[in-house]
Amino acid sequence: DKGLVLPPSISPEEAVIVPIYKNDTKAAVLTYADAVSAQLKAAGVRVVVDSDDSSSPGWKFAEWEMRGTPLRIEIGPRDMQAEKLVLARRDTGEKKIVPVAEAVSIAKEILADIQKSLYEKAKAFRLEHTQNVADLPGLLEYFGAEGMGTADAHGGFARALWCGSLACEADLKTKTKATLRCLPLGDQEGIEGSCAVCGAPAKHRALFARNY
Known part of the structure; x- marks a missing residue:
């Protein structure tokens, strides 16, 4: 585990420049790094130059990976x-050597790809850990009486019809420790059937889950 893997859209810095130099090359490399930083900032990329002399390049690599x-x-x-x-991706570890003249455009392409890739990965993970449940026995099996069900092995959401009653939600929490997490905005069409918890006419399609 090397720490966080943040999507560019929410990361405080989208990119970090780590200059690598010795005493006789420090000034020139830092000037070069600052020029690259200025180009990236002009293109709207949030970037910082790590010129801290108290840490080695390897230490900086690890620190920014952790962040x-x-x-x-x-x-x-x-x-x-x-x-x-050299451009190095946090999500895959892939490195690419690019001409400085193309660095800004390639960096932006990579950042866009990282954003898309992490989104698709998160979406696939959520779908893999979401199970359709039709009734209370199914919810009890998934979450278990007092929270000892099949969901314990991996965590996950139960997608089920719900009547909208807070008392109904409280009853499910008492029986399984699961609570309502959200009513997916794009999943509220064509609701027909009974509430999976109490059997009353359903008004919503909901996601239920437990705290882990």
Whole structure:
């Protein structure tokens, strides 16, 4: 476990530039890094240059991974001389050497891909851990009496019809420790049938889950 993996849209910094230098190359590499940073900022990318001399590049790599920063940019003397830099993704660990002239456009493409990839991964995980449940016996089996059901192995949501009664929700909580989590906005059409908890006419399609 290397720490957080944050989507670019909510990460405080979308990218971090880690300059790699020795005493005789420090000034030139930092100037190069600041120029790259300015280009990224002008393109709307939230970026920071980590020029802290108290930590080694390897330490900085690990620290920014722990923070979950989506994109790491590595710049050393050889990169500067070749007018290139290294882009490293937090989500996959993939590294790519790119020309500095194309760094901004490629960095933005990678950030967009990270955002999409993490969204699709989270969506797939949610769908995999959501089970349709038709009635109270099904809810009791899924969550278990007093919370000892099949959902315990992995956690998850029960998607079920609900009458809208708070008393009904409280009854389910008493029996299973599960509570209402949300009424999915895009999942409220064509509701026909009975509440999975009490059997009354259903008004909503709801997601129920337990705290873990």
